[in-house]
Amino acid sequence: MPPFSNLTVVEHAVIQDKLARLRHKDTPFHDFRALLEDISLLLFYEAARALSTTDQVVETPLETLTARRLTRPILLVPILRAGLGMANGIVRVFPEARIGVLGMYRDESTLQPVDYYLRLPEDMHHMDVFLLDPMLATGGSARSAVDKLKRHRAECIVMLALIAAPEGVSLMQRHHPDVPIVTAALDRQLNAQGFILPGLGDAGDRYFGV
Numbered sequence: 001m002p003p004f005s006n007l008t009v010v011e012h013a014v015i016q017d018k019l020a021r022l023r024h025k026d027t028p029f030h031d032f033r034a035l036l037e038d039i040s041l042l043l044f045y046e047a048a049r050a051l052s053t054t055d056q057v058v059e060t061p062l063e064t065l066t067a068r069r070l071t072r073p074i075l076l077v078p079i080l081r082a083g084l085g086m087a088n089g090i091v092r093v094f095p096e097a098r099i100g101v102l103g104m105y106r107d108e109s110t111l112q113p114v115d116y117y118l119r120l121p122e123d124m125h126h127m128d129v130f131l132l133d134p135m136l137a138t139g140g141s142a143r144s145a146v147d148k149l150k151r152h153r154a155e156c157i158v159m160l161a162l163i164a165a166p167e168g169v170s171l172m173q174r175h176h177p178d179v180p181i182v183t184a185a186l187d188r189q190l191n192a193q194g195f196i197l198p199g200l201g202d203a204g205d206r207y208f209g210v
């Protein structure tokens, strides 16, 4: 398979270990929840590596130095439901992140995304926006989510997904080549029901324990 120019797979050993446990069918939902949050935080850390910083003078108790602060506010945009778990993981260590919300589910027969909620700030063009969804399957939800973010004037958008299917990455490459995708794994394919193989099952059901 040719590499995708819009995709970064984070091969870090700690992420891969946690992903292996997340995928296991016998992992109970409370462990699944903790693992999903941990991986999300680690992906965010990696994806945020090159964010713009601005020099700022800081007085320590001993001296004054010029240090670096993040230039722009960070906005997390989880796609409900399961994206919420990713946001929970990231705000544990980055509580200053702002949060916008997109409510969307995938129709089981057409596999098309259906909108049910949208709450986004007005000034997204001043922010570094991280779109959060554990699963990038057909890519229909991600494409529609980025359409909405851009309509709300978001300019710097990165998508974080725990696992991605080639079909979804390819759709995003065609429609939103300017949006980098950072993931823990590029899986093999989708099955006839649009589930990622080998995948991890339904991330929303497993995270919420229902």
Ligand code: PRP
Pocket: 079, 080, 081, 082, 083, 104, 105, 106, 107, 111, 113, 133, 134, 135, 136, 137, 138, 139, 140, 141, 142, 168, 194, 202, 203, 204, 205
């Ligand atoms: C899943 C997943 C994505 C979407 C991916 O959500 O969390 O949002 O499907 O599929 P796509 O790439 O083919 O659009 P789901 O519809 O199961 O909703 P849920 O999170 O409420 O369970």
